[in-house]
Amino acid sequence: FYIPDRFDEGYGLSMKAIANCLKSKPCKVLLAVDCGSSSVDSVSFLKASGISVVILDHHQVSDKRPVPDAFVNPKILNKSDNNAIFAHGVELCSAGLAFKLVHALVKKGRQAKLPGFDDFDIREIMDLVALGTVADLVELKNDNRILVNYGMQRINKKPRPGLGSLIQVSRTNAPVSTYEIAFHLAPRLNAAGRLKTAYTAIELLLTNSPEISAKLANELDVLNRSRQQIEEDIYKQAYEMAEKSxxxxxxxxxxxxxxxxxxxxxxxxxxxxxxxxxxxxxxxxxxxxxxxxxxxxxxxxxxxxxxxxxxxxxxxxxxxxxxxxxxxxxxxxxxxxxxxxxxxxxxxxxxxxIPQLKIDAQIDLADLDLNFSDQIERFKPFGIGNPAPVFLIRNLSKIVKYRKLGQNGKHLCFWINNGLSKDLKVISWNWGEKPVPHGGNLSIVFEPQLNEYRGIKEIQLRLLDLVTEKGS
Structure with a gap:
């Protein structure tokens, strides 16, 4: 395989990436994954060079379309095009499309009784499909929901060495959910390609060595911290620029x-x-x-x-x-x-x-027990297209105690009660420098989450909004 360098070769199927790819990986068939849907000149060049081209992509197709030997893209709707393979319903990301292609090839190989195809267990790549689907922010409906559900099961029951090391270095608590993929694992995997080269992340996911995976996971963690600092500096400048104009x-x-x-x-x-x-x-x-x-x-x-x-x-x-x-x-x-x-x-x-916060139901603090949490768990996996349910609780007596978390105290953790129930933990990410409300009669909007640590399960709330009786 060959991964283009986004800084030197640009994104996707650029002419420079093609030249470097063919120089290091001469081939007769080129499979372009997650790119190529608008690369008219590049595809024409490859075919004129005697190289067959297959595009496997889910991005926007240009008005003037490339003409590869096979075109797999859910956005192609012209049924008269015999060179196109169509996917209907919810959009699959390229990881999902790759899984479908592998599935079809395995099926054909088994039908043709080709050697090795009966031994290939497609379930072993389901974890990668789940990672790609969640990280690429496609809707978790229909096939995507099924693929992510089975992929999550594999991640939690039998993680490959690289993922196991990444889970450990990111201090991710079991069980891993779509939330942990989106905010703990994917940022570290993506940090390699954002700052240097994506090959480090690929090596991590492919290695079977616990020693190598531990080393690579630590490298990605360091890169991710560097990425966070660079990102924060640019964000501050961009915010000031936007605020002024x-x-x-x-x-x-x-x-x-x-x-x-x-x-x-x-x-x-x-x-x-x-x-x-x-x-x-x-x-x-x-x-x-x-x-x-x-x-x-x-x-x-x-x-x-x-x-x-x-x-x-x-x-x-x-x-x-x-x-x-x-x-x-x-x-x-x-x-x-x-x-x-x-x-x-x-x-x-x-x-x-106008940003809207959609609330599914108003409940009482006393409703939040482990049975309630088990019912919510049945709706998983949550993500784009299948968001976690959002609830409202009114008339909370006060914030009992709080503490700042994270670098420079940018996150807030506090405990609430209504004077009747036990204290309940609330997490507010990116609270920033806003004052912590101390008045009574609080109303909060939140997503309930099940937190498990050392075998002990407890409910905590991820804060989405908070108001006091004065509307602050």
């Missing part, structure tokens, strides 16, 4: 750029700016005439479609509705900002720009 009525899409920002983390920064301003956000950077960047969106705004609408101003682009990447000449950034905001004015209604 933001117009609630005119800025439907934020486009922020600065020379020297690390392009490997701008997508994460974009996610944080979306959280703060609730606007689709694109962060760009570079050190020459061409800037690269990533964008994140809000519900109801298709970012990939917006970039396609502005394609005349871009060098290249790709992605899906909630996340996308692009390259642009610096001289075109201001024009692009105006163009994408004009497109947004035609496609976003005002109600879509």
């Amino acid at each position: 933001f117009s609630k009525d005119n800025d439907l899409v934020l486009v922020l750029h600065k020379k020297g920002w690390h392009v490997g983390v701008v997508g994460i920064v974009a996610s944080k700016i979306v959280r703060d301003f609730y606007r689709p956000t694109i962060i760009l950077s570079g050190d020459g005439e061409v800037y690269h960047g990533s964008g994140r969106s809000i519900e109801g705004f298709d970012l990939a479609a917006a970039l396609e609408n502005c394609k005349d101003l871009l060098i290249k682009h790709g992605g899906h509705s909630q996340a996308a990447g692009l390259a642009i000449h610096v001289k075109n950034i201001d024009t692009f900002r105006s163009a994408i905001n004009k497109y947004a004015q035609m496609t976003i209604t005002k109600d879509k720009l």
Whole structure:
């Protein structure tokens, strides 16, 4: 396999990546995974060179489509195209598509009685499918829900050495859920590709050696801490930039750029700016005439479609509705900002720009026992498209005690009660420097979570919102 270097070769099936790939890995068939759906020139070059091309991807397909020998992409809907393989229903990420391809090949190999196919156990790769599906933020419905459910079972019952080491170094408590994948494991795996090369993460997932996996997991943990610091520095600058210029009525899409920002983390920064301003956000950077960047969106705004609408101003682009990447000449950034905001004015209604916290039910503190938690557990796996249920509790007497957690005390842990029940632990991530309310008559909105430590199970609450009787 060959993984393009995002800093030197760019994203996806670029001509430079192809040249380097063929130089180190000569081949007659090239399978492009998670890229290629808009790589018209690259595919034409490969086929003219006598190389068969298979594209396995879930990103936006360009108007002028590449013509590989086989095209596997759920977004292809033209049923008259005999070169396309169609996937209907909920969108699979490329890890899910790869699993489907492997499944089909194993089935065909067994039917043809080819050697080795009967011995291949497809269940052994289910953990990788779960990792990829959760990390790529596709909806956990239909096939995705099934794939993640079985993959999670394998991660918890028989983790491969690399995952076992990563779980240990990230101090992740069992059982591992989609939450731990999204916030503990995936960031460390992604840190390698964001700052250096993704090969370290690949080696970790492929090795059978506990010693090598421990070494690689520690390397990824160090890289992740470095990534967090770089990301935090850029985030502070981007936030200040956005705060100074933001117009609630005119800025439907934020486009922020600065020379020297690390392009490997701008997508994460974009996610944080979306959280703060609730606007689709694109962060760009570079050190020459061409800037690269990533964008994140809000519900109801298709970012990939917006970039396609502005394609005349871009060098290249790709992605899906909630996340996308692009390259642009610096001289075109201001024009692009105006163009994408004009497109947004035609496609976003005002109600879509107001973040909504959907509450499933109001309950009492006394309802929160282990039986209640067991009922919630049956709805898992939670994620995009199948969110964890959200509850409201009113008239809590007070915050009993609290303490700050994490670097610089950016997280808050506190305990609540209603004067009748025992104290209950609440975690608020990224609380920041906001004052801790001490008044009575609190109302909180939260997701219940089951925490298990050394065989002891207890319910804790992940805080989503909090108000006092004065509405603060």
